[in-house]
Amino acid sequence: MNTDYSDLMSRKNEIMKRAIAIDYSKFDRGTIAFDYEQMMREVGYDLEEIRTIQSESGVGNTPIYELRNITRLLRHYCKPGKGARIFLKDEAANPSGSFKARRAATAVYHAKKLGYKGVIAATSGNYGAAVASQAAIRGLNCIILQECYDSKGKGQPEIVEKARKCEAYGAEVVQLSVGPELFYVFLTLLEETGYFNASLYTPFGIAGVETLGYELNSQMVERTGKAPDAVVVTNAGGGNLTGTARGLQKAGALDTKIIGASVNLKGLHMASDQQFNMKSFTTGHTGFGIPFVTLPDRSDVPRSAARSLRYMDRYVTVNQGEVFYMTEVLAQLEGLERGPAGSISLAAAFAIARDMNRDETIVVQETEYTGAGKHLQAQLSFARENGIEVSIGNPADEVPGKSIILPQTPDFISAKELDLEKLRKSLIQNCVKPLEVQQREELAEVDIEYLAVETKTDTDYVHRVLNAL
Amino acid sequence: MKACKGDWVRIHRILMEPGQRAAQVPEDTARVPLEMWDKGFLLNEEAEIGHEVLIKTIIGREVKGTLIEVNPAYAHSFGNCIPEILQIDRDLKTLMQEVGK
Secondary structure, three states: OOHHHHHHHHHHHHHHHHOOOOHHHHOOOOOOOHHHHHHHHHHOOOOOHHHHHHHHHHOOOOEEEOOOOHHHHOOOOOOOOOEEEEEEEEEHHOOOOOHHHHHHHHHHHHHHHHHOOEEEEOOHHHHHHHHHHHHHHOOEEEEEEEEEEOOOEEEEEHHHHHHHHHHHOOEEEEEEEOOOOOHHHHHHHHHOOOOOOOOOOOHHHHHHHHHHHHHHHHHHHHHHOOOOOOEEEEEOOOOOOOOHEEEEEOOOOOOOEEEEEEOOOOOOOOOOOHHHHHHHHOOOOOHHHHHHHHHHHHOOOOOOOHHHHOHHHHHHHOHHHHHHHHHHHHHHOOHHHHHHHHHHHHHHHHHHHOOOOOOEEEOOOOOOOOOEOOOOOHHHHHHHOOOOOOEOOOOOOOOOEEEEEEEEEEEHHEEEEHHHHHHHHHHHHHHHHEEEEEEEEOOOOHHHHHHHHHHHOOHHHHHHHHHHO | OOOEEEEEEEEEEEEEEEEOOOOOOOOOOHHHEEEEEEEEEEEOOOOOOEEEEEEEEOHHHHHHEEEEEEEOOOOOOOOOOOOHHHHHHHEEEHHHHHHOO
């Protein structure tokens, strides 16, 4: 391995500390635990402060729509008395075209307050555009680092579009070929510029999403007289789900079910050069979703503020063809042309609403902007160019990387349940994996309680899992 | 193609050769270099495509690399027509006529 690489990686903690100005060690407890709520309280901002910060930069207060035609279509396939009302929060109405503006607004505000001259974010997704847009508003320099091309120089159209959008807001976009060494380049840039690490996973970033959950609840209470029965959240790194759930809790919507949804990309390796362009989704997929659910601290900060297993009631997957189909349905039946990644939770909600009662409500909590590259036609066309078979049929037969199957009729859309039990065990296992046997046996009460909160279970459950390891 | 000082250009650079890749990368990724692309204003007096150059990026960083494009354009699009999408649209129209109010 490159000596510069090892050398830089050894300075990782020092670089990170300077670039984020948070002493995470003060929240450490016991052997593996840390005080998450203390971190959120001391480092983040409260809901009122965030609402002020976001309203200064045009973020939030996005409309909520009842998808009447889609609900009507759904009920055609339901048993009598079934088929919940589907609502959608149009997050594409934020300045940079996605809910990520909420995260970026607080991160960039914080960077400016601490006196940083610029911000850097490592992201190929909507977050890059969000940081670039907020940096433009606050007058800071911005660098976005993207994984964009395979070794043939072929770029994923969606990521290429995101680069354009970041440049439209005045950011420098550094693009890389496939590989996890992106993190090394990220550290190099942080060290060279002394800019702020506008990570997706800081307490203020996640707290920025709490307003989404809070607003959503107020809008639903106003519309329907009660909190929503279920909210479906697209899940990748876990921040969208964590922030939304925390916002709903702060609004008092304690009975609302939180359902995570990801696109099924099973079998595709995220760091593979050859498989990079076989994916038709660059985020919101199981390749990020599952690893982050079971090990939140794999992110670019020591303690991630995005901890989705604490909040999740269900976690489902949908196939690529189903998401593209619902993206088209949204345009054709509701007159809303939006980007495909924002429709992951819509596809899941359509399947889940079928088994809910007619008087219940389910909210799809985001949409994203659409444009060249970031569009189902661009993606299906790109998939075909890459040898992926695109057809109409039963999406259950879809094989990621080989085929995309658009549902023949809407009743072919289904949400596949992931086993939360398995994910919880896996999280506990991941937490204790680095420990010596003796350390495992001597875990303090605070560690056991921490694992119980992390997995939304109780200490008896944690003891049972630990004993079975 | 010739570029002059101050022209908006795109550069390319190899950051890691195949043998230098991180230990955890899959085999197919380990076989290829880690590459980088960036854009900026040319600082050299003049240069041809393929020359090693120095640029100043939009935020003022100086970056070295091989000149690959002058006045780089965006080439992404809405892709080719996908007839299956039109089929979905037609089916939905028919379906909505059957679906009750």
